[in-house]
Amino acid sequence: MKAWLLKDFGLSNLHLEEVPTPVPQPGELLVKVGAVSLNFRDKATVDEPHRVRKPLIPVPDAAGMVVKVGEGVSRFKPGDRVNSALYSRWIDGPPGPNEPDYCLGMPLPGGLAEYMIIHEESAVKAPDMMSDEQASTLPIAALTAWYSLMDIGNLQSGQTVLVQGTGGVSIFAAQIAAAHGARIIATSSSDANLAKVKALGVSEGINYKTHPNWEQKVLELTEGNGVDITIDVAGGNGLNQSVAATKVAGIITQVGFLTGQTSALNLMPLIFRQTTIRGIAVAPRTSFERMNPFLDKHKIKPVIDRVYAFEEAVQAYEHLARGPFGKVVVRIAD
Template sequence: MRAWQLRTFGLENLELAETPTPEPGPDELLVKVGAVALNFRDKAIVDGIYEPDKMPENLIPVADAAGTVVAVGEGVTAFAVGDRVTSHFYSRWLEGQPSHNEPDYSLGGPLHGGLAEYMVLHEDTAVPAPDTLSDEQAATLPIAALTAWYSLVENGKVQDGQTVLIQGTGGVSIFGVQFAAALGARVIATSSSDEKLERVRELGATDLINYRTHPDWEKVVLELTDGLGVDVTLDVVGGAGLNRSIAATRPGGHVNVIGFLDGQTASVDLMTLLFRQTKIHGIAVGHRASFVEMNNFIDEHKILPVIDTVYEFEDAIAAYEHLNRGAFGKIVVRVG
């Protein structure tokens, strides 16, 4: 089969190669990949800034994939040939609280991912793809959608009538807007682009803040909420901006840290944190049971993933370059 392999760190070292097609072992599925979707994590792995010591040689990258089961190993009962499935990022986190070593079993690094014509998934790891979505759409779900869902529903427990703050217009953020709006929440969205803000308004955002026009955007959030702050914040930036997220969130509210665009370390104003008694929660995607629940919600509410651009398999490098420039929604690579 053809597969993209990372010879060593750096995008120039991501190469399209011929490699043996894997065979499914006991309890495993062989999946013909239809599409994959890129996340910031995929870029960070290629750049060598995401746990580089754990990445094997000739890694097949990209965690998010959707496709069709073409063969099953001995003992498989949950799926059959012809079923459409998606990957699940943390391959051993099926429900409940995460184990200490979940990152060691994550797809797209250190385990091989889906940027190939075929991939093997354990039947416990694979997730049925929503019937309402194509492979290109379903491929966007494993990290971006599940991260937003887990932040809002499993952790934030967002209810009808509450207020949610969502930063940016990347994949997680767009899903966050769609889910929060469908849950009945008031959605405050931030971006540096007025054009993108108008597009998120169409997806359900009710209040828009351009953080370049309003660098003290947390003060605008407080004005919009009568000085109280939002119930739940999805912080995709990290770094020094975490203090602004804390200030924009109501006392006792949730700040879900889901990204590190502004750096992997943060210096927190402890007095503000203590006085507001903020719950800061690191979010690393979610478990499989939550994934299945999310897919049911997607089908029920007819939510369609927002895809910026679909690239062909041979143009994966261009897809990464697009991801580096930024996108509105998801960057997808069509494989099958």
């Protein structure tokens, strides 16, 4: 089969080559990959040194068809369409201490190939209403948004949610929150992108270039109270602004680190506002299985900025680095 192999760190070391097609072992599925989608994690995997066995087939987020099953498989059969899940062993409940050791796409082989192995216990039935390109956007971006809002945030109709930027997680969060009857405030550096997200159900948009103290604008829009839930994708010292923009005893779900992996956090506002900051590293399989019927019921379609051909994976990564509106997808098979 053809597969993209990361032989060392840096995009120049990602090469398309012929490798043996994997054989499913007991409990495993051999999946013909239809499409994969890229996340900021994938850029970090390529750009930053990690202790992984190289060459590595990157990208965990995939959708495709089961073509062969290993001994003892009972949850799926050949012909079923499935999604991968980032964590191959996190099925339900809280994560174990070593879940990152069993992530697809790094350190385990991912889906940027014609075929991939997925264990039947981590696979999820792909939504019938979605193409492989659409379904491939769900495993990290949509599921992170869902888990943040519904499982951790316990979002209620009528509450207010703040989303940062217009990447995959933020757009899914806006779509899910709007479908659940929440009010959404979005930040972005682009007025054009703010106009686009308003069409998806966002109530108010704040350009953080025009309003660098954007947390004050959030407070103005919420009668000084702040939002119920903040989806923070930026990280860095901007976390202090997220604390200020979130209501007393509100929740910040920390899902990204676009502006920095460290933060000089001002503790006094955090303490006196009694803010909960919860780190989010996607979600278990059971959360995925709760999300898909909701997406189906509310006819939520993923926002895809562009679909690239399999041979154009490097260009897809370059597009990701520029900051897409929504998701960047690579079609593996027609």
